Amino acid sequence: MSILVIAEHDNAHLKTATLNAVAAAVKLGSEIHLLVAGSGCDAVAEQAAAVAGVAKVKVADAAHYADQTAENLAALIHAHAGGYSHILAAATSNGKNTLPRVAALLDVAQISDIIAVEDADTFVRPIYAGNALATVKSADAVKVITVRTTGFDPVSAVGGSATIETLASASDQGQARLIGREITKSARPELGAAKVIISGGRALGSGEAYRQLLEPLADKLGAALGASRAAVDAGFVPNDYQVGQTGKIVAPQLYIAIGISGAIQHLAGMKDSKVIVAINKDPDAPIFQVADYGLVADLFQVIPELTAAL
Amino acid sequence: MKVLVPIKRVVDFNVKVRVKADGSGIDLANVKMAMNPFDEIAVEEAVRQKEAGVVTEVVAVSCGVAACQETLRTALALGADRGVLVETDAELQPLAVAKLLKAIVGKEAPQLVILGKQAIDDDANQTGQMLAALLGWSQATFASKVVIDAAAGHVTVTREIDGGLETLELKLPAVVTTDLRLNEPRYATLPNIMKAKKKPLETLKPEDLGVDVSPRLTTLKVVEPPKRTAGVRVADVAQLIDKLKNEAKVIP
Numbered sequence: 022m023s024i025l026v027i028a029e030h031d032n033a034h035l036k037t038a039t040l041n042a043v044a045a046a047v048k049l050g051s052e053i054h055l056l057v058a059g060s061g062c063d064a065v066a067e068q069a070a071a072v073a074g075v076a077k078v079k080v081a082d083a084a085h086y087a088d089q090t091a092e093n094l095a096a097l098i099h100a101h102a103g104g105y106s107h108i109l110a111a112a113t114s115n116g117k118n119t120l121p122r123v124a125a126l127l128d129v130a131q132i133s134d135i136i137a138v139e140d141a142d143t144f145v146r147p148i149y150a151g152n153a154l155a156t157v158k159s160a161d162a163v164k165v166i167t168v169r170t171t172g173f174d175p176v177s178a179v180g181g182s183a184t185i186e187t188l189a190s191a192s193d194q195g196q197a198r199l200i201g202r203e204i205t206k207s208a209r210p211e212l213g214a215a216k217v218i219i220s221g222g223r224a225l226g227s228g229e230a231y232r233q234l235l236e237p238l239a240d241k242l243g244a245a246l247g248a249s250r251a252a253v254d255a256g257f258v259p260n261d262y263q264v265g266q267t268g269k270i271v272a273p274q275l276y277i278a279i280g281i282s283g284a285i286q287h288l289a290g291m292k293d294s295k296v297i298v299a300i301n302k303d304p305d306a307p308i309f310q311v312a313d314y315g316l317v318a319d320l321f322q323v324i325p326e327l328t329a330a331l
Numbered sequence: 332m333k334v335l336v337p338i339k340r341v342v343d344f345n346v347k348v349r350v351k352a353d354g355s356g357i358d359l360a361n362v363k364m365a366m367n368p369f370d371e372i373a374v375e376e377a378v379r380q381k382e383a384g385v386v387t388e389v390v391a392v393s394c395g396v397a398a399c400q401e402t403l404r405t406a407l408a409l410g411a412d413r414g415v416l417v418e419t420d421a422e423l424q425p426l427a428v429a430k431l432l433k434a435i436v437g438k439e440a441p442q443l444v445i446l447g448k449q450a451i452d453d454d455a456n457q458t459g460q461m462l463a464a465l466l467g468w469s470q471a472t473f474a475s476k477v478v479i480d481a482a483a484g485h486v487t488v489t490r491e492i493d494g495g496l497e498t499l500e501l502k503l504p505a506v507v508t509t510d511l512r513l514n515e516p517r518y519a520t521l522p523n524i525m526k527a528k529k530k531p532l533e534t535l536k537p538e539d540l541g542v543d544v545s546p547r548l549t550t551l552k553v554v555e556p557p558k559r560t561a562g563v564r565v566a567d568v569a570q571l572i573d574k575l576k577n578e579a580k581v582i583p
């Protein structure tokens with residue numbers, strides 16, 4: 022039995038989250054196949070073939086896979102699930118959208134957001150916003166799993182030499198149609214892959230202040246920008262900036278939380294960062310309980326100082 | 332058009348949960364319970380669609396212990412018309428819940444099911460997608476905007492995705508799961524809480540629906556995550572930079 026990992030991509034580039042999912046698959050110890058379902062996705066198939074540890078790349082290239090709709094992807098994965106003991110995807114918005122559908126079609130449980138592999142049937146996953154870690158064992162014949170990217174260091178994107186096979190497409194389910202996407206454009210690193218993250222909270226007060234204060238600091242540090250839910254809800258920044266239980270889960274080398282109180286739902290998304298800095302004017306803010314370095318100060322005063330001093 | 336809103340009773344989001352000393356799970360004794368916040372958003376959305384004249388009936392359904400009745404009463408107080416409880420003391424995992432909901436959909440024949448994208452206890456984020464798969468329906472997860480066009484037979488949903496937003500048009504019937512920014516749920520008023528007590532609430536058992544709810548996953552143990560200890564306070568920006576450069580070595 023082999024392991025099938027679903028590649029995350031935009032028809033041109035393989036997303037790095039795939040490398041974390043492959044890393045989880047490596048721990049399971051069988052042959053790894055990478056599924057690339059897309060449209061005009063040859064370049065992705067080639068990048069997939071270079072990923073260390075992958076034996077085979079299976080490519081399903083059809084117009085109805087271009088937009089990665091769950092109905093079509095799940096039908097395809099279900100049709101080709103035979104012979105696989107495990108089906109994995111990164112716990113990205115795509116993976117979370119599609120894989121439970123696959124699990125239900127196979128009549129098996131899904132194991133969401135794993136952070137460790139104990140053995141081929143047993144996995145560790147956070148529950149209650151990361152306030153507890155559950156070790157769960159699956160009794161199903163096929164394990165359908167989403168992988169929390171911060172739990173597994175990515176495998177190398179190069180060095181592999183997998184064979185590429187073409188896979189028959191499943192029929193178009195014709196149930197969902199993409200009307201449009203508004204993708205946040207940014208020259209900064211992606212939140213999930215950034216080494217440094219500057220994150221701002223409600224205290225910034227406006228989108229203008231957020232940009233004026235945090236962008237120059239992020240520029241100096243080559244950082245990605247993140248935010249608390251309160252900052253997103255208030256419209257300071259787009260939704261995809263949100264870090265937390267229900268936003269992005271990140272674990273950079275350095276996370277700087279600015280004007281963020283440290284609600285458990287926010288901590289759930291960043292407490293595995295290597296070094297945490299908190300800047301908050303309230304000495305009792307809960308964020309200080311997880312911060313390696315805390316600075317009790319008014320952010321409007323110290324952020325310009327910090328940016329200037331770097 | 333009828334809308335079904337599945338809701339889950341979970342530990343209130345403000346509660347800091349404790350792991351049981353024997354590692355068997357979370358200590359739920361005397362802990363405040365509430366409706367899963369994402370499900371409140373789902374109820375609110377369905378009720379708003381009814382108020383806008385798009386939806387004719389909102390049916391709330393919950394699967395679990397008898398106390399889920401309270402959660403259903405909350406949904407009724409927020410504006411749902413009827414409640415259905417699938418009562419069981421068994422541990423329910425997302426696949427089992429999706430199967431129960433599929434059976435309820437078979438009885439109720441709604442055009443739309445709106446439910447929370449995840450429950451804040453098991454953080455699984457599966458039930459809606461599984462239900463859509465079992466029904467062979469279309470799905471839109473992580474919704475931040477829902478526009479129903481019943482006459483045309485479709486629903487247009489804006490979704491929060493990793494890179495930003497995406498808008499899908501789904502054929503009805505469909506399953507939609509809610510994200511945080513879809514709406515801000517109202518509070519139940521006292522008169523509505525009183526009225527909710529008189530609204531119909533039906534109770535069924537999984538056996539009545541012919542659904543096998545046996546769990547597929549066994550929890551071997553539950554532990555606390557490694558604790559992060561609070562570090563040090565720095566006096567000023569200069570000391571912060573010094574620490575980051577020379578102690579943590581995370582900036583050059």
Ligand SMILES: Cc1cc2nc3c(=O)[nH]c(=O)nc-3n(C[C@H](O)[C@H](O)[C@H](O)COP(=O)(O)OP(=O)(O)OC[C@H]3O[C@@H](n4cnc5c(N)ncnc54)[C@H](O)[C@@H]3O)c2cc1C
Pocket residue numbers: 221222223224248249250251252263264265266267268269279280281282283284285286287290300301302303306318319320321344368369451
């Ligand atoms: C179901 C659910 C899911 C959630 N998911 C998430 C999630 O994924 N991510 C998330 O972040 N939140 C999430 N939340 C929300 C969370 O509970 C908090 O409400 C939110 O994180 C608060 O954001 P904040 O820290 O920016 O705002 P606040 O809690 O208002 O904190 C602002 C902080 O700024 C400080 N401050 C004010 N002025 C200054 C100044 N001039 N200088 C320095 N500091 C200052 C204050 O002392 C305060 O600590 C969720 C909530 C629920 C119910």
